[in-house]
Amino acid sequence: MSSEDEIKVDKWDGSAVKNSLDDAVKEVLLSKYKYGESHWLxxxxxxxxxxxxxxxxxxxxxxxxxxxxxxxxxxxxxxxxxxxxxxxxxxxxxxxEKNVFLVAVQKDPSGMDPDSKWEVSSTMKRFDDSYTLSIRYVEGASARQRQASVTRTVAAFFDENGVLVRDCLQPVVTKLHNSLLAGKKDK
Structure with missing residues (x-):
């Protein structure tokens, strides 16, 4: 990762911390899984x-x-x-909207069934260091919905200089994503 890809924020600015985490989660889901983004919201x-x-x-x-x-x-x-x-x-x-910052569309491989939808939202209360990431998966063919969320302290994703450590965030997002595909609910 080059220095221009590095995300550095003021650790004491909760809004900047939340927005940078949201952007990084969005990047993980769109680039790793090659989902399309829906902008209807x-x-x-x-x-x-x-x-x-x-x-x-x-x-x-x-x-x-x-x-x-x-x-x-x-x-x-x-x-x-x-x-x-x-x-x-x-x-x-x-x-x-309910704090949804990403609606990703997973195309059906056969093209016959409706597309599956991933809605990603997050919350972070003011003056709190807990970041809650929630993902809701709506299966295209059956329209079954599954939701999972995880809460972590923001210190788990940022170093002492306020730089986002993507290698710490990506496994959390991947585990949450895979748990929904497997049909399990993580809280």
């Missing part, structure tokens, strides 16, 4: 945000073309719609 979030920003832009343009007393109904509609869409976005990220 992010696309839905971007669509909601685009509509909200479009309504805000419409309000600005409409108010410019028709000064305030005439633009009042359009401004009210755009402002209310923007806040409703932000509420929908909050509900979407809370109940649909």
């Amino acid at each position: 992010m696309d839905c979030r971007l669509f909601i945000c685009t509509v909200a920003v479009g309504l805000a832009g419409l309000a600005i343009v409409w108010d410019y073309l028709h000064p305030f007393p005439l633009s009042r109904p359009i401004l009210i509609f755009c402002v209310v719609s923007y806040f409703v869409l932000m509420g929908i976005l909050t509900l979407y990220t809370t109940y649909v």
Whole structure:
């Protein structure tokens, strides 16, 4: 591994630590197992945000073309719609995304059955050094779901300088992945 592939973070920045671990897990699953990545979760979030920003832009343009007393109904509609869409976005990220940072698609070798899906999520509480990685496997043909998770301290994956040690992370991800393929549940 070259020095430009090295991931170095501030060990005391929990968000940076979690994001670097998420990126490394994503890299392991996509490169080692050659899965395709599905972007539908992010696309839905971007669509909601685009509509909200479009309504805000419409309000600005409409108010410019028709000064305030005439633009009042359009401004009210755009402002209310923007806040409703932000509420929908909050509900979407809370109940649909659920900290999922990767949706990987495993193509069926024969091409006859539906593809299998891997949803990878993680959590790391504020001011806590425990990183919980969860993988949910949805088998394509039977639609059976299996889920496994593992919790480790972030010190198991970073050295004292804040450099991510991928050789420590890859076996954990591989073991979790293989346990789901074998049908076992690890907690």
